[in-house]
Amino acid sequence: MNPQVDAYLGKIKNWQEESAKLREILLDCQLTEELKWGVPCYTFQDGNVVLIHGFKEYCALLFFKGVLLKDAKGILVTQTENVQSARQIRFTSTDEIVKMKATLKSYVKEAIAIEKSGAQVPFKTTEEFAVAEEFQSKLDELPALKAAFDALTPGRQRAYLLHFAAPKQAKTRIARVEKCMQGILDGKGLNDQ
Numbered sequence: 001m002n003p004q005v006d007a008y009l010g011k012i013k014n015w016q017e018e019s020a021k022l023r024e025i026l027l028d029c030q031l032t033e034e035l036k037w038g039v040p041c042y043t044f045q046d047g048n049v050v051l052i053h054g055f056k057e058y059c060a061l062l063f064f065k066g067v068l069l070k071d072a073k074g075i076l077v078t079q080t081e082n083v084q085s086a087r088q089i090r091f092t093s094t095d096e097i098v099k100m101k102a103t104l105k106s107y108v109k110e111a112i113a114i115e116k117s118g119a120q121v122p123f124k125t126t127e128e129f130a131v132a133e134e135f136q137s138k139l140d141e142l143p144a145l146k147a148a149f150d151a152l153t154p155g156r157q158r159a160y161l162l163h164f165a166a167p168k169q170a171k172t173r174i175a176r177v178e179k180c181m182q183g184i185l186d187g188k189g190l191n192d193q
């Protein structure tokens with residue numbers, strides 16, 4: 001048991017009992033407990049396997065390579081349409097967790113086996129993401145912006161591409177591109193600004 005996770009569980013306001021029950025199950029699966037990204041994370045030989053996180057409507061186990069799990073019970077959820085690898089199992093009560101204990105352990109066992117095998121999730125390349133027309137115009141118009149964007153890490157590029165393509169209205173896409181141009185020129189990611 002990690003004291004940082006003890007502290008985390010002691011201060012959260014929502015899903016405290018549910019998170020403690022999930023922790024108990026995960027610790028029984030011979031995983032190493034850490035606090036990463038501000039939440040309890042469970043690893044196997046330094047590979048991230050699963051974490052516990054809470055939201056307004058539910059708490060969840062998030063399997064990092066959940067897309068590779070067989071999901072025999074059909075309980076895995078994709079958090080958003082842009083998530084490529086991770087999958088969640090969501091809960092709204094401790095009773096739900098208790099009833100699913102055996103199933104949860106089997107999913108964790110499978111996730112550990114995937115980690116042991118070294119299996120990797122095949123991610124879409126940056127080139128496979130849609131480029132908003134408004135951003136493409138700026139890239140064509142400003143060679144320095146294109147060079148700066150090309151120099152960003154693939155993850156930073158994808159974050160911008162998703163951010164620019166999300167709005168339905170062209171004026172919102174234009175506003176987003178204009179707001180982020182200096183950050184791109186400065187070599188910063190979307191969340192670094």
